[in-house]
Amino acid sequence: MDIKQFCDTDRQPGRLMVWRVSVPDPVSWRPDPRRPSHVQEDHLRFAHDGRPGWLGTAFDLPGEFNSAALAKSILGWVDRHEALRSRLVKDGSAIRRATIDPGAAALEKTVVGDCADPDEIAQLLEELFDAETKPLSWPAYVFVTITRPTSTSLILACDHSVSDAYSIALVPYEIHELYTAAILGVAPELAPVSSYLDHAESERERLSDLTDDHPAIAHWRELIAANGGQLPDFPLPLGAPEGTLQRTGRMWLLDAAQASEFDRGCRSQGGNATTGLFACLALAGKTLANQQEFLAVAPFHTRYDLRSMRSVGWYVGMSPVSFRLAGTLPQLLRAARLELKRAKKTAQVPFPKAMELLGTALRDRFMVSYMDNRTVPGSDLWPQWRTRFLISRSSDACETYLWISRWQDGISVHFRHPGSALARTAVDDYLAEVAAHAHFISRAGPLPRLSN
Numbered sequence: 001m002d003i004k005q006f007c008d009t010d011r012q013p014g015r016l017m018v019w020r021v022s023v024p025d026p027v028s029w030r031p032d033p034r035r036p037s038h039v040q041e042d043h044l045r046f047a048h049d050g051r052p053g054w055l056g057t058a059f060d061l062p063g064e065f066n067s068a069a070l071a072k073s074i075l076g077w078v079d080r081h082e083a084l085r086s087r088l089v090k091d092g093s094a095i096r097r098a099t100i101d102p103g104a105a106a107l108e109k110t111v112v113g114d115c116a117d118p119d120e121i122a123q124l125l126e127e128l129f130d131a132e133t134k135p136l137s138w139p140a141y142v143f144v145t146i147t148r149p150t151s152t153s154l155i156l157a158c159d160h161s162v163s164d165a166y167s168i169a170l171v172p173y174e175i176h177e178l179y180t181a182a183i184l185g186v187a188p189e190l191a192p193v194s195s196y197l198d199h200a201e202s203e204r205e206r207l208s209d210l211t212d213d214h215p216a217i218a219h220w221r222e223l224i225a226a227n228g229g230q231l232p233d234f235p236l237p238l239g240a241p242e243g244t245l246q247r248t249g250r251m252w253l254l255d256a257a258q259a260s261e262f263d264r265g266c267r268s269q270g271g272n273a274t275t276g277l278f279a280c281l282a283l284a285g286k287t288l289a290n291q292q293e294f295l296a297v298a299p300f301h302t303r304y305d306l307r308s309m310r311s312v313g314w315y316v317g318m319s320p321v322s323f324r325l326a327g328t329l330p331q332l333l334r335a336a337r338l339e340l341k342r343a344k345k346t347a348q349v350p351f352p353k354a355m356e357l358l359g360t361a362l363r364d365r366f367m368v369s370y371m372d373n374r375t376v377p378g379s380d381l382w383p384q385w386r387t388r389f390l391i392s393r394s395s396d397a398c399e400t401y402l403w404i405s406r407w408q409d410g411i412s413v414h415f416r417h418p419g420s421a422l423a424r425t426a427v428d429d430y431l432a433e434v435a436a437h438a439h440f441i442s443r444a445g446p447l448p449r450l451s452n
Helices: 003-009 038-045 067-080 118-132 165-184 196-206 215-226 256-268 273-289 329-346 351-358 379-385 421-442
Strands: 014-022 030-032 054-061 086-091 094-099 106-115 141-147 152-159 247-255 293-301 316-324 366-372 388-391 400-407 410-417
Touching: 014 067, 014 118, 038 086, 038 196, 038 351, 054 118, 054 165, 054 379, 067 106, 067 165, 106 118, 118 141, 118 152, 152 165, 165 366, 165 379, 165 388, 215 293, 215 316, 215 329, 215 351, 247 256, 247 421, 256 273, 256 410, 256 421, 273 293, 273 316, 273 329, 273 366, 273 400, 273 421, 293 329, 316 329, 400 421, 410 421
Parallel strands: 293 366, 366 400
Antiparallel strands: 014 106, 014 141, 030 094, 054 152, 054 388, 086 094, 141 152, 247 410, 293 316, 400 410
């Protein structure tokens, strides 16, 4: 959801404080030869356009607010993840890195004041996050607390160059562990993590000899050829002029029981929940736009070991996902399964590198993401912590993004699309059709309504 939706949900007044990480001693910064990842470099090269690109989370802290414990937990989080202690700077056409060691960061707290109006809080937070999460500034992340007599909310915003959505999903659990340990005066029980900086350098070395005859490049070439030389658009017309502020929202496709039935229904036909959801997307495109082939791009994580599964960084690769609509559900699920298996391999080659080898600069316009949040540490406690996930606003006439997530209480889809009336109707109709097919497979009840 966006900041306004979060503030409308949490309408309690409170005192706002901003928490900024700093480095008191500039000598602490040391040159670091490890290069940025391909996705970081691409993100930084377009940072001049000024468009916000942050991800965020908001959640409650337990008991009476303890300022000293929160300070210790934030600095502990920074010390734990090397990506948070490293900065990238443009030097002509080059991008150079500098890094600080654990323990070199400090924390500065600023009291903003007491706020009661949710619109005022939303505007303040959005302006703050837009201003302080720039990829070429350090830190590209900032914390805010809203303290009230009976509860405290902690809100983090972080530029995409530092973090992906899974990294953000790790934050509530890690901060809770660090905060509780600080209050009790014990060591936090968090497993060691690897460094995203090492991952980025390893990726560079692995791809140094990549050529355009690699299977991943062929996969991209096929998608582009099948789509008239472009990457896929949303199946229906959007009618949005440039600069249109995008609409964001969320829809529940299935509740917990229905999601289990959907999973069982897919497995009985040779698939699973993931392939079933992509099958439903494909069927929606056929019903509404007579598409005979599903065409989109999708992100896949590039976390290859246990330590990277708890690391903060941008561990994501993009891949084509395209498959023909088959005559039966088992055939369609099989087609989706084979394509997703291929896509996971393709995603190991970063999107900017693939476009470079293809000699083009295409952009993704229709993206579909799937993530099973039930495996994220602490996810079973998210309702108790009133956890929310946030994303910066966007003005774009082309991008339609769907983030499908499985939670403890069901399957939902967050969406972002151009803000025209035509696009609103098109996306609402499409998601309703996806839900209809999912309910048919799960043999569930009435369809849910969209929420703005």
